[in-house]
């Protein structure tokens with residue numbers, strides 16, 4: 001604490017969980033609260049960075065002293081990140097991004113009498129924002145993604161994180177175990193920060209703020 005090691009650094013954090021509309025009142029969403037991303041934004045601010053927080057449906061208030069961009073859908077999140085990333089030194093994709101969205105969005109509320117006892121919603125793949133950022137020409141920002149895993153032992157978690165870093169051309173992946181008391185919605189988190197070679201840059205277990213500081217220190221280390 002107290003270190004201003006990110007002074008003069010421009011950091012973009014995505015946080016929260018996207019919502020893809022089905023009709024005017026319904027959506028496909030996820031259990032991300034935004035707490036880890038908000039903790040990252042606070043930690044980056046306190047380390048002296050200029051912070052843009054792109055927040056999707058946050059359950060917690062955005063911190064003061066950061067540039068807050070509220071979004072809801074993947075398309076909005078993508079626009080927010082891609083338009084700003086050329087100016088960024090570090091991008092941390094903490095948001096839980098929906099992999100799919102409905103092909104069509106009903107313009108009026110869907111009704112049970114019209115749909116009957118069962119019906120299907122056709123989904124189409126969303127763009128992978130982290131992978132898209134990873135494809136950009138150099139110089140590009142240090143890219144940090146997350147991988148939420150519900151099972152697997154420690155070695156398997158590292159392998160999955162390394163595979164994700166390789167596929168998306170990310171510098172670091174913070175693999176976090178999401179189960180009772182950790183991960184989505186919880187106060188605490190546990191992450192292993194790995195690169196594409198499976199090298200472990202840091203491990204952190206504790207408050208989301210402690211985890212945030214470990215992630216930022218690792219990101220800074222990538223091009224230090």
Ligand code: C5P
Nearest residue numbers: 093094095097126127128129130145146
């Ligand atoms: O592939 P998976 O969804 O597990 O990857 C998670 C990481 O990729 C997170 O950092 C998330 O923000 C990012 N992501 C993304 N665009 C998507 C899906 C995930 O940027 N469409």
